[in-house]
Structure formats: C-alpha cells, structure tokens
Amino acid sequence: MTKIEIPEDMELVYEYPESLTQAHTHYCPGCTHGTIHRLIAEVLDELGVREKTLGIAPVGCSVLAYNYFNVDMAEAAHGRAPAMATGMKRVSPDKVVFTYQGDGDLASIGIAEIVYAANRGEMFTTIFVNNAIYGMTGGQMAPTTLPGQVTTSSPTGRDVETAGFPIHMAELLGRLPGAAYITRQAVLDVRGIRRTKKAIKTAFRAQLEGLGFSMVEIISTCSTNWHMEPVEALEWAEEHMVSYYPLGDTKVSDGLQAMMKRK
C-alpha cells in the first residue's frame, strides 16, 4: 500500500488498516461483516502483530475472508476452524492465531471443536459473528435463530418444541476453565462498535500474554436474509437479539484481570 505524506498543517485522523487488503468485499449492502473485519484489522495494526498473524476463515458468508485480511490465511472445513487453529498454534506458538466464524459454523456443526478448544485453553482468539441465520445458503434457521423467527427452513417461525432452543455460546464457553476471556458485544451502533473493538483487542492481548482461549461473540445483522432495510435490521437486532443474548463478559480469568490492572 502506498503511504501518502500528510502536509505539516494537517493531522491524520483515519486511515486504511494495513491488516486489510484493498480487495472489494462481496458482502451485501448493510452487512456488518465489513465493520467487524475492519475492527480486527485495526487491532492487529495497533498491536503490531500483522506480520506474525495466521487467520482461519470459516464456511459461511465470510468464507472469502482470506481475501480481505492482509495476513497469512487458511480456509477451514465447515465448523473445523478451532481444530485447525489448535493444530496450527501448537506448531507455531510464537504466532498470533485467530478464527473468524459464523453461528452455523461455530454453534452447530463445529460445536464440539469450539468447546474442546476453549476447554483446553488453546492460545488462539475466535471472532464469532452471530446474526441468527445461515446467510450464505440463503437464510435457513441457525442454532441462534430466535424463537418464532421466520427463516426459509422455519417458514412458520422457529418452533422450540421441535427445533430446540437458540444456543447461548458466550455463556456456555464462559463456564470452561480453559477460557481466559469470553464476551458478547454488538456492532449495532457507534458505542457498540467501539466496545467491540476494545473487546477484540483484549481478546488478542489475552492470547499474546498466553492466558488461554479468548472469544468475542458479536451480535450482527443480515438485512438480506432478514428481509429488512439495513437500518431496520440494526433496530430489530437491538430490540430482539440483544434482549435474548445479553451483552457483556461471561469470563474474565484471574490472569486476565491481573493483566488489565497492570496496563
């Protein structure tokens, strides 16, 4: 990327993160993946770890994330990113490893892999994007689809009697001793975006300090498959998802608390 010289009487207040490539994303208008990608990239830049970061993309809407992050990337089988990250980090302990996963990938087909990675305290960071729907396959019911929510595979609304209940991953993983930092945030407004970035930074710092597994669950929108305007989707998520999936930390290990006090 070409660096532009800033005239002396001007101040640089915003720039393109080095940890993002210049590629145009394939995400739908109004999608929150782009926001989350940028937050991760800003954090990698600020921590100065871009050149030693290895990322793992999932199967789902963010399957092409390897084209967007300007770091070494692998593309995992559906749900298997935490196993891949485990194998990778164990042979490259000096590297920073992260997985980027959606709700179908992490909370349905890959639930065994994420639970065991967290429980072993694997030293990598997971960014978990929860938008309560299978986006890439065209809007089917996800493990996190809300009760009564209409999708193409729950056409009369999710019936918990037959389909079971939405799963709370941050709460589930927060109970595991291997987890250093588990939190749920939302990118539905400016304040939430700033908090999410802070959480992502804490998660990566926990990894750099060797404190254990870290995950940031992020409440997101899918205006395309929710059949809403982007702003309407943000409002719907705020009203319906945040009340079902409360925001905040579900695990801050003693080691992480000590680290946060130090800095």
Next chain:
Amino acid sequence: MAKQLIEGNAAIAEAAIRAGCEAFYGYPITPQTEVLEHISKRMPEEGRVFLQAESEVASINMVYGAAAAGARVMTSSSSPGVSLMQEGFSYIACSEVPAVVTNIMRGGPGLGNVQPAQGDYFQAVKSAGHGDFHMIVLAASNVQEAIDLMVLAFDLADKYRTLVMFVADGSIGQMMEPAELPPMRPVRKPEERADWALTGAKGRKPNIVNSLYLGADNMEKVNLRLQKKLKEIAKNEVRWKEYAADGEHRIEDADLLLVAFGTVGRICQTVVREAEKKGMKVGLLRPITLWPFPSERIAELAEQVQGILTVEMNAGQMVEDVRLAVEARCPVRFYGRTGGVVPLPDDILPELEKLAAEVVGGEED
C-alpha cells in the same frame, strides 16, 4: 543399529518420530491405540507436539492446520475413525499440504470388530473423500517394512505436497518382530518451513491455504493441476515386490500368479513355496503402493502366466484393479475372507489348484 524386538504399532510411532514428525494429533481406537500411546510418551521427551483430540474429525483438522503452517505432521486411526477423517482428507488433498495418516485396518463394515482386515482398500484407493483426488497409499506386510514405509511416507508427502496413507491390518500393528529402527533425523526448524506455508506475512504477500475456487473454470484449473501431479506420482512412485519359491527371480517362469498385499501378501510367500512342492510354478506379486497400483507390471505378467489368483482379507476389492490391469489377457480369480478371518496357506492352496485345473483344462480343450 541392531535389530530389536518391537511391536508393530510402537515401531510405526517411533519410525514417524525418527522421520522428523513434529506433531501428532489422534484419538484412541483399537487396534491402533499403541501408536497413540507410544507417541504420547515419546513426543514430549523429544520436545515435540502430542495432543489427544476430541474426535477423529478434530484430529484430521488439527493435522490440516499444522500442515498448513508447514510442520511435518501425522495422525493415526483404524477403519471407523478413518471414515470420520475423510472430510479432512479431501480438503488436505485440494489445498496441497503434506500430511501422513495411518490406518491399522480392522473388520467391518460398521463398528465391525477389532480383528485384522483389509476391507478399507476401496476407501483408501478409490474413495478417500469427496471430489477427484488420490492419496499415495503404502501397505506394509511386516514390522520392518512398516518402519521403512513410515519414513518414506513423510518424504513422499513433502515431495509432492500430498496426503500419504500408510495401511496395515491389525495383525501387523499388534505383532512383535525383530526390526531395525532408522537413525533420528533432525526436526525441521521453524525458519526452514516451506515458502508456501503460513508463517506470517513478513516482507512478502500473505500466503493462503485454501480449497475454495469459485467458478467452474477456476476449479477445473485446480483439478487439472492436481491430476498432473497425480500422473507424475503414478509414473515415479509405483512400488511392489515379486517372489518365487526359491526367493530368486524365477517369477519369469511362473505359470500362475498370486497377487496379495499386507499380511496376506506375506502368507502367500508360504503358499508359493508350498505350491512348488505340489509341482505348481507359482509367482507372487505383492503391491507396496496400493495407489499408484503396479498395473503395468501385472499386465506384463498377465502375458506370461496362465491365470491369476488375487487373495485379500475382504470380499474382493483389489481384484478389481488386477482385472483392470489384466484386461482379459488371462483368467483372474479371487479368494478372500472377511470379518477379520485371516486366510491361511491351507485355505489358499486349494484355490490355486482349482485355478490350475481351470486354465490347464482350458488349454487341453
């Protein structure tokens, strides 16, 4: 180095360590568990990575991750566990990262049992996973060969950036034999990892390990590249052994040919000697690479011999490849036992006699 009495599974594990395996991810399953047990003790001693995964699905994806990072890595399992790994095999094949997997085969289908069997030939050779690909498949018939092939497996995996499967049946995994272990090779240093591996994009563009290619043209290009590599492997890496009653190369005089691999390949060496006592001139071809298959050599021998008997510990799988190679140049018959029953020389000899009567009778008519 002197020979030592060593169990097959322990020998496989130790050979992998000495071949420079940096990481092992696996899950217990009989009759391969001793591979995992031996390596769980030895890898930490050598300062390397051992991890017991939560499943075979996780094991193979851990292997995929470590291989993507450029490490020499393996997993080990037995038939039902290998079925669970097949998703990962396909991704590893398409991504072209090197990895080694062993299958100490047991009786099947289903949960089957823990007796030695060869029922996974089709799975290993023809249907390792979804999509068009092959892995190199190496089959041992004794403990020494298992050791030698494990070292070869890592070298071939690296050379061709491919998945290599080592297969043996449970009896080879469980038996003790005198064998010589190879010298310890130095482990590859992190800075010696391949230039395609994920090592951090420092002073270069990011590396990507991937098996997604949107668009038919893109995906076909990848397939053509993979097929070209497989052709090269098929040209360079076919391995087999031939046996005659005197242990020399008298297979050129054989009237009948046995084709068998693994444990049965070893039993058939006895059959060749016993057959000579009954006045039959029998040769044995024992494939060591099940893929690529020694088709050309079998085709040559089919011009010479009057009939071929393929013997397997399954219901007839490799015999299909023998027939494809023979192309009706001579009769190809099959004898097999399933469910973990091991065919013995006394079972096989009458089958040879039947074949002899059939082909000699055919000529007299």
